[in-house]
Amino acid sequence: MPVKTVPNERFWVVAPNALIAQLGSSLTGLPTVEAGRRLAEHGPNTVADQPRLQFARKIGRRLIEPLVAILLVAAFVSGMTGDWPGFVIITGIVAVSVGLDVVQEHRAELAADRLRESVAVKASVRRDGQVATVPVEELVSGDVVELAAGALVPADGLLLVSRGAQANEALLTGEPYPVSKRFGACDAPGPAEAFNALFAGTAIVTGSATMLVVATGRATRLGGVAVSLAQRRPPTAFEKGLHGLGSLILRLTVFLVLFVLLAQLGFQRPPLESFLFAVALAVGLTPELLPMVTTVTLSRGAMRMARKRVVVKRLAAIHDLGAMDVLCTDKTGTLTEARIALSDATGPDGTASPRVLGLAALNAGLASGVPSALDAAILKAAPLTAGWTLLSEAPFGFERRRSSVLCAGDGERLMVVKGAPEAVLAACTATEDASGHVQPMTPALRASLLNGADARSAEGLRLLGVAARSVAEGEVLEGPESERDLVFAGFCAFLDPPKESAAEAVARLGALGVRVKIVSGDAAPVLLHLVQTLSLPCKGLLTGEQIEALDHSGLVARVEEVDLYARVSPDQKRRVILALKERGHTVGFIGDGINDAPAIHAADAGLSVDGATEVAQAAADLILLAPDLGVLAEGVEEGRRTYANIMKYVRMGTSSNFGTMFSMAVASLMIPFLPLLPAQILLNNLLYDLSEMGIPFDAVDREDVAAPHGWNMGAVLRFTLVMGPLSSVFDLATFGILLWGFDVTAEAFRTAWFVESMATQVLVIFLIRTQGSAWRAARPHPVLVATSLSALALALALALGPLAPLLGFAPLPGSLLAVIAGLVVGYLILAEVLKRFASRVERV
Ligand SMILES: Nc1ncnc2c1ncn2[C@@H]1O[C@H](COP(=O)(O)OP(=O)(O)OP(=O)(O)O)[C@@H](O)[C@H]1O
Numbered sequence: 001m002p003v004k005t006v007p008n009e010r011f012w013v014v015a016p017n018a019l020i021a022q023l024g025s026s027l028t029g030l031p032t033v034e035a036g037r038r039l040a041e042h043g044p045n046t047v048a049d050q051p052r053l054q055f056a057r058k059i060g061r062r063l064i065e066p067l068v069a070i071l072l073v074a075a076f077v078s079g080m081t082g083d084w085p086g087f088v089i090i091t092g093i094v095a096v097s098v099g100l101d102v103v104q105e106h107r108a109e110l111a112a113d114r115l116r117e118s119v120a121v122k123a124s125v126r127r128d129g130q131v132a133t134v135p136v137e138e139l140v141s142g143d144v145v146e147l148a149a150g151a152l153v154p155a156d157g158l159l160l161v162s163r164g165a166q167a168n169e170a171l172l173t174g175e176p177y178p179v180s181k182r183f184g185a186c187d188a189p190g191p192a193e194a195f196n197a198l199f200a201g202t203a204i205v206t207g208s209a210t211m212l213v214v215a216t217g218r219a220t221r222l223g224g225v226a227v228s229l230a231q232r233r234p235p236t237a238f239e240k241g242l243h244g245l246g247s248l249i250l251r252l253t254v255f256l257v258l259f260v261l262l263a264q265l266g267f268q269r270p271p272l273e274s275f276l277f278a279v280a281l282a283v284g285l286t287p288e289l290l291p292m293v294t295t296v297t298l299s300r301g302a303m304r305m306a307r308k309r310v311v312v313k314r315l316a317a318i319h320d321l322g323a324m325d326v327l328c329t330d331k332t333g334t335l336t337e338a339r340i341a342l343s344d345a346t347g348p349d350g351t352a353s354p355r356v357l358g359l360a361a362l363n364a365g366l367a368s369g370v371p372s373a374l375d376a377a378i379l380k381a382a383p384l385t386a387g388w389t390l391l392s393e394a395p396f397g398f399e400r401r402r403s404s405v406l407c408a409g410d411g412e413r414l415m416v417v418k419g420a421p422e423a424v425l426a427a428c429t430a431t432e433d434a435s436g437h438v439q440p441m442t443p444a445l446r447a448s449l450l451n452g453a454d455a456r457s458a459e460g461l462r463l464l465g466v467a468a469r470s471v472a473e474g475e476v477l478e479g480p481e482s483e484r485d486l487v488f489a490g491f492c493a494f495l496d497p498p499k500e501s502a503a504e505a506v507a508r509l510g511a512l513g514v515r516v517k518i519v520s521g522d523a524a525p526v527l528l529h530l531v532q533t534l535s536l537p538c539k540g541l542l543t544g545e546q547i548e549a550l551d552h553s554g555l556v557a558r559v560e561e562v563d564l565y566a567r568v569s570p571d572q573k574r575r576v577i578l579a580l581k582e583r584g585h586t587v588g589f590i591g592d593g594i595n596d597a598p599a600i601h602a603a604d605a606g607l608s609v610d611g612a613t614e615v616a617q618a619a620a621d622l623i624l625l626a627p628d629l630g631v632l633a634e635g636v637e638e639g640r641r642t643y644a645n646i647m648k649y650v651r652m653g654t655s656s657n658f659g660t661m662f663s664m665a666v667a668s669l670m671i672p673f674l675p676l677l678p679a680q681i682l683l684n685n686l687l688y689d690l691s692e693m694g695i696p697f698d699a700v701d702r703e704d705v706a707a708p709h710g711w712n713m714g715a716v717l718r719f720t721l722v723m724g725p726l727s728s729v730f731d732l733a734t735f736g737i738l739l740w741g742f743d744v745t746a747e748a749f750r751t752a753w754f755v756e757s758m759a760t761q762v763l764v765i766f767l768i769r770t771q772g773s774a775w776r777a778a779r780p781h782p783v784l785v786a787t788s789l790s791a792l793a794l795a796l797a798l799a800l801g802p803l804a805p806l807l808g809f810a811p812l813p814g815s816l817l818a819v820i821a822g823l824v825v826g827y828l829i830l831a832e833v834l835k836r837f838a839s840r841v842e843r844v
């Protein structure tokens with residue numbers, strides 16, 4: 001039977017039964033075979049490109065980069081004019097550098113993708129009449145999926161059942177507040193008003209739902225566009241810095257190259273050769289390996305973090321982790337064991353009360369959706385009494401901090417509410433103790449009950465208030481407004497032991513220059529008790545109420561000295577993060593709940609843990625497979641390591657490489673022939689690039705990981721202004737000695753200079769890679785040693801070996817080689833001395 005799998009654009013106006021029939025499905029879902037067939041026909045439920053396409057696109061993008069395009073033109077011109085060695089070298093260089101770059105980068109990205117897949121989101125779907133868990137990519141239209149609070153909606157679809165479901169559709173409509181989703185007929189003109197439909201990219205924040213999948217992948221409303229928009233983040237300070245440096249180099253290059261070209265033409269040199277020389281200079285000046293070095297370094301960082309059980313979802317977040325100087329965390333699971341157990345249930349008079357526990361169990365057991373940790377603890381202590389049925393419910397909400405059920409059993413109808421003590425007490429008009437003694441609620445009584453709750457919280461117990469009232473036959477639970485006139489029954493108290501290892505982890509982070517702040521929905525006394533038990537170095541306290549009274553600038557003024565935030569709502573968590581960012585901090589946030597997602601998203605480094613709610617995991621950049629703050633300290637060090645290695649490449653590029661190309665430009669104006677042929681410059685550049693392929697693997701110094709760092713343009717410039725000229729001075733000295741000391745031919749001049757500049761450029765990495773004494777630093781990684789030394793050996797072999805005449809090189813006398821060796825050693829000694837001066841301001 002052919003099924004129409006792309007139905008009506010406005011699918012929500014179609015009656016559910018008709019839509020199910022149209023999609024060839026049923027209430028029990030699709031057969032697995034049929035789902036497989038549809039998956040093969042319509043493709044996976046994803047908006048990302050296939051890897052092969054990405055690869056082709058990457059190569060294409062490289063080839064149209066201006067410099068590469070110019071090189072290809074240059075190769076063509078060389079070929080036309082019969083300069084075959086030039087043609088071969090130029091095309092060879094383009095092929096090798098584009099190839100190396102793309103292959104390395106692509107491999108790195110694939111590896112990172114594989115890691116990411118290990119935390120990919122799964123969906124609960126009805127197949128063959130049973131609920132199965134499949135990766136969201138395998139969903140097809142006609143599937144029937146179950147969605148619980150905290151789930152991301154995996155596709156566009158029609159609601160078949162809603163159990164108090166509310167969705168956050170900010171991505172679709174821009175509306176930040178959750179909207180109610182209900183089953184029923186709807187003739188809304190657009191998706192924003194379609195209360196009976198759910199859309200991919202939005203999230204269920206309360207309640208749960210069953211959905212018939214109507215559209216998947218690119219066929220969804222948000223399709224490719226909005227998803228990628230949502231994933232695009234503003235660049236980090238480091239990325240902006242690199243970009244700024246890139247455009248500075250580009251401008252310098254354009255200036256230098258135009259100047260050289262005009263001067264050459266002014267001297268009436270052959271135009272084609274002058275043009276090629278200028279192009280080669282431009283190629284030599286560009287840090288073309290920077291994207292590759294960045295990606296490979298980051299992806300190696302991601303691999304190493306994976307070994308420590310941290311999955312990196314967004315590669316650049318490793319930098320943010322390294323630059324992070326404030327880490328905000330929620331409490332449960334990171335600072336506590338998250339083994340929540342019921343301690344006791346007491347009536348208003350403080351005596352043990354089985355009735356409170358029974359009511360709490362009704363509330364916890366009858367509520368639909370996944371039970372929360374607190375619910376699970378209640379049900380473990382007191383299983384749900386048989387004979388009660390759920391009539392309706394108002395699921396838990398983090399702003400309201402209460403959850404209610406309306407249920408029937410034992411010949412009566414009851415509304416049972418539980419939640420944060422103050423939130424429950426606010427809706428109570430009386431109290432009732434175990435013996436049935438009812439007392440009207442007075443402000444004094446409420447205050448004394450709250451005081452009692454605070455006192456117990458101060459012992460580290462987590463408290464929930466429980467209240468109920470009987471409900472008349474006709475009355476329904478219409479949502480939070482119905483939670484009124486309640487009779488307070490008592491408290492349930494829970495234990496959640498502090499994690500011993502947390503104290504050490506916080507201390508380690510502190511030693512790395514990362515300040516830890518706790519941002520929790522729990523009550524202030526609980527936080528204070530925790531801080532005391534673990535002796536955490538946290539001071540100051542703000543509660544959600546106090547934050548509510550502050551505007552943004554008021555909060556910005558307070559966040560610096562306050563480390564504890566209690567009873568904060570999801571939006572207030574986000575506000576705290578934004579305020580800290582405004583103070584110039586690089587902020588991390590770690591959390592696992594629906595309530596943490598906005599803050600995770602707002603943070604520079606958003607962190608979550610395995611098993612956290614989907615929305616939290618989706619918002620996170622990094623996911624800890626074990627909820628342990630300790631590995632985070634290692635992640636921070638890893639982030640700083642990648643930064644240090646990328647900076648090695650940047651420093652090399654801006655100083656030694658830049659100096660060499662600069663002196664080449666100057667020399668070309670002072671001598672009657674080209675100091676290096678265009679093809680030789682390109683070869684020089686290619687070998688130099690090869691020598692640096694090992695940088696991402698290199699070890700870094702202790703000092704590089706000791707403190708947070710950010711991009712520092714001043715430091716980069718200072719380093720360049722000291723080290724660049726040093727390299728130029730030695731090049732020009734070589735140039736003088738060659739011309740006046742040895743009176744060499746043009747070919748020998750080029751050979752000598754090629755050898756000298758290769759040796760200085762390649763070897764100086766062993767000095768620049770550390771800011772301390774080269775011989776006392778962490779040992780260079782064998783890969784770096786191998787790439788550097790083999791690039792140098794290859795350079796010497798090409799310049800002095802049998803292929804030399806083909807490349808335009810000539811043999812050199814031994815005395816000249818000895819002089820060159822002396823110059824190289826002199827340069828390295830001076831570089832080692834001057835680098836300290838050059839990088840002094842870099843530690844700020
Ligand atoms: N299932 C529930 N039913 C009723 N009330 C609840 C429920 N879950 C949480 N609450 C109330 O809402 C408050 C805030 O929730 P919760 O403590 O989970 O926030 P949080 O910010 O995630 O805390 P933490 O920092 O401990 O992770 C709780 O202290 C409790 O009073």
Ligand SMILES: [Mg+2]
Pocket residue numbers: 330331332591592593
């Ligand atoms: Mg939490």
